[in-house]
Amino acid sequence: MLEQSQSIILVKDLRKKYKGAEEEALKGIDLVVRRGELFGLIGPNSAGKTTLISILCGLLKYDEGMVEIDGINMKFDYKKIKGKIGLIPQEIALHSSLTVKENLNYFGSLQGITGKDLENRVEDCLTILQLHQHSNKKISKCSGGIKRRTNLMAGLIHNPSIVFLDEPTLGVDVQSRNLIFEYLQDLNKLGVTIVYTTHYMREVESLCSRVAIIDDGHRIVEGTPKELIDANIGCFDLTQVFIKLTGKEIRD
Amino acid sequence: MKKLFAEMRKEFLVLIRDIPGLTILFLMPMFLILVVTLTQENAFKKVNESKITILWNDNDTSLYGETIEKGLVESGFFEVIKVINNKKISDSEVHEKISKGEFQIGVIIPANAAEISKKRAEDLIKSSEKKNGIAKINDNSEIKILVDPTVRDSYKNSVVSSIKRLIQAAEFKILIDRFIQVMNLEVNNQFDKKMKSFGEKDFSVDLKGFAYKDEVNKQIAKKMKAFSDEKVVIKIPEFPWNDKNLIKIKEEIAQKAESVIKPSIVQNNVPAFTLFAMFFIVIPLSGSLISERNEGVYNRLRTLPVSYFTLVFGKVVVYTFVCIIQFVLMLCVGLFILPIFFGFPALELGSNYFALILATVASALAAIGFGLLVGTFSKTHNQGAMFGSVMVVILGIMGGIFLPIYLMPESFRHISMLSPVRWGIDSFLNIFVRAADVKVVLPDILRLVGFFILALFVSMITFLKRN
Known part of the structure; x- marks a missing residue:
């Protein structure tokens, strides 16, 4: 009950099956993201991360279960969450x-x-992401780092209270990555809830206050990085925990 | 060599796995050939098998009109329509239907055609006798050949000259008949006078059919042989060879009385190709939609507090503006470039600017609607560009840009009614060539706007369903 009252994202028994697919992409996921958290959502390929994020952002409809964002039931009032959320997709979603x-x-x-x-x-x-000197450059002429930083700011320009980041540092150099991290941490300190998905475990370990690992449409585990490492004997970092829980088998 | 084969193999696999691309690549040209062949087939057939419809009103109902009508029908090129909805058509109805473009050619025979033609034939024969040239016709009666103003010159000239030739042939027959009667009378009069001088009373010759000088003299010589060796010379009238018609033929463009527009190639082509150009908006518009969808911009947009309708409406406004600029530029070509640099008659805009604005905006909306559909259903830029451009050409052919609708097969004329390009061309031609007002072009404008609304609705539903 305590978790629910503090939650900004509440997911219960969420199920989703794509048209024509043999298996469900999400097989009854439960998840709680607390207000003001920097929450890491990790999992191997095809685990269901993008499907879950898409549902949370209102881009996909779900079949069963319940999703509440900031107290709004997504089934009925998903339009009300528009403006409250910021999506920074994996692809460069810019003109x-x-x-x-x-x-x-x-x-x-x-x-x-x-x-x-x-x-x-x-x-x-x-100013924040040092884009001033490139402000009049067409996106098509910009480097990968500038594109990523602009992509990030385009999703944050309206000061959303919840931010979904889908691998925001993909293909970015160390300097740009650090700049992005610093900004995300500052944002989080201001009370913005951030849901962060990535394949870089070190990013999650250093940035996120809590983490959920999902695999094969299920949430396997949820907790702080330390809790997860401590709970898995013989593991010294999140990468080891991740491998231990999701296996070494290569995914699609 | 292995590298070359590797590249070829890769390219082949990429190609065969792009099913929609291949479908467009192979099916669209086939469809294009089919459409072009079917539409043009009739144009070639016109001179051989297919008939040209002529709206016919014979106010004379004597042998004169019947002879011409028979000539037209027996030529095998024409189908004569005299009755519509079980009612004989009137002069004004012929004019109205031609001016509206429901029919392309009409013929009106005046009430006293037979009488005039006979009188004219007699005058001709008499004037020929006196060798004082062709008698002038003082009667104002005339055969009217009414032509739809949108009919192309080459088609009009060939059809009208065919009708004129058939009228001339019919009149020639009338002239011959009359000449034979006059000749019979004249020869017999002269012969009678001569015979009376010999004391004989009844020596008439019977000149059946078109017997001429030799035949007349042969018969007279035969008759004379019986009682005298004297050579009788009869003055035989000359046949009044004449290349003019017995009744004046007036070729008239069926237009509104107040219209000052002169049909010309500029007047016909500029509106048609302007509309054709407008529909090419499909390429940038569908490209914009496809890019936004494929580059992930749409997903971001869907998380924003903005409706799909607002996003689409923004595009509609901008592309409508683009279409209007395009339209103005094309008009400038007709108004200035063609007349100034190439000596063509300048484009006349007609008098109803409000109808012109409505038709332009409606056509632009229909073109944009088509772009929305192509953008919604195409997966890649290439698909959209190829499918879009080939479809515009097909719709243009169906709409009568390259071959006029009246030259298409009957079945295809009905199919062409489904092309928004046709609705646009019809409304433009009505304004530019027929000087039509809003009331006349309104049905086509409503069709164009209806198509846009339907396209918008389909693309919105598809978009929402897809997500």
Whole structure:
């Protein structure tokens, strides 16, 4: 009950089967993300991470179970969570023929930010992730790091209270990665709940306050990184825990 | 060599696994050939098998009109329509139906055609006798050949000259008949006078059919042989050879009385190709939709507090604006470039600018609707671009851009009614060539807007269902 009252994301017995698929992608997942947490969601390929994130963001409908985000039942009022969440997808979801600044302006406007507010927010975004000198470059002409940073800011321009990050540091150099981490930690300190998925276990270990490992459509385990390491005798880091719980078998 | 084979194998596998791409690659050209062949087949057939429909109103109902009608029907090229909905059509109905484009050619025979033609034949024969040239026709009666203003010149000229030739042939027959009667009378009069001088009373010759000088003299010589060796010379009238029609033929473009538009190649082509160009908006529009979907932008957009309708409507407004610019540029070609640099007649915009604006916006919306459909159902940029452009060409052919609708087979004319390009062309031609007002073009405008709404609805439903 304590967990539920503190939760900002509550998932119960969530099931999802894709049309034409033989097996369910999610086989009754339970999950609780607390308000203000930096929550790591990890799992091998095809574990169901992207399906779960897509459902939590309202991009996919689920078959059974219950999902509540900030007290809103996703089944009935998923439109109400729009604006509260920020999605930073794995792919560079930006308009390649627009500049960095134009993209931020565009997504900010669609979030309902206007006038001076928008101008200030765009300026902030450019400053935070050091994008100023590239602000007038078209996305198609930008390096991978600039694209990733712009992709991140496009999902955060409206100051969401819940942020979903799907491998935000994929293909990014160490400097950019550090910059992104620092910003995410600052954001988290401000009370923003962050759900972070990645395949880099060290990122999760250093960033996340709690972690859930999912595999084959099930949540296998949930807890702080320390709790998970301590609970698995012989494991000294999260990578070992992960391998121990999900096996060495190569996934699809 | 192995590297070459490896590359070839890879390319082959990539190709055969792109089923939608292959389908477009093979099926679309086949479909294109089919459509082009079916539409053009009739154009070639026209001169051999298929008949040209002529709206026919004979106010004379004598042998004159019947002879021409028979000539038209027996030529095998024409089908004469005199009755619509069990009712004989009137002059005004012929004019109205041609001006509306329901029929392309109409013929109106004046009430006193037979009388005039006979009188004219007599005048001709008399004037020929006196050798004082062709008599002038003072009667204002005329045969009217009415032509749809959108009919292309080459088609119009060949059909109208065929009708004129058939009218001339019928009149020639009338002239011959009349000439034989006059000649019979004249020869017998002269012969009678001569015979009376010999004291004989009844020596008439019977010139059946078109007997001419030799035959007349042969018969007279035969008759004379019986009682005199004197050579009788009869003055035989000259046949009034004439390349003019007995009744004036007036070729008229069936237009509204107040219309000042002169049909021309510019007047016909500019609106048709403007519309064709508008539909090519499908390529950038579908490309934009496909890119957004494939690059993940859509997923991000769906998490934003913005409706799909707002997103699509934003595109619709911009692309409508693009279509309007396109339209204005094409008009400028017709208004300035063609007349100034190439000596063509300048495009006339007609008098109803409101109808023109409505038709332009409606056509732009239909083109955008088509772009939305292509963008929704195509998976890749290439699919969208290829399918979209080939479909625009097919819709253009069906719509009568390359071959006029009236030259298409009957069945295809009905199918062409399904093409939004046809609705757009019809409304533009009505405004540009027929000087139509909003009331006339409204059905086509409603079809275009209806198509846009349907396309928008289908793409929205598909989008929502897909997610």
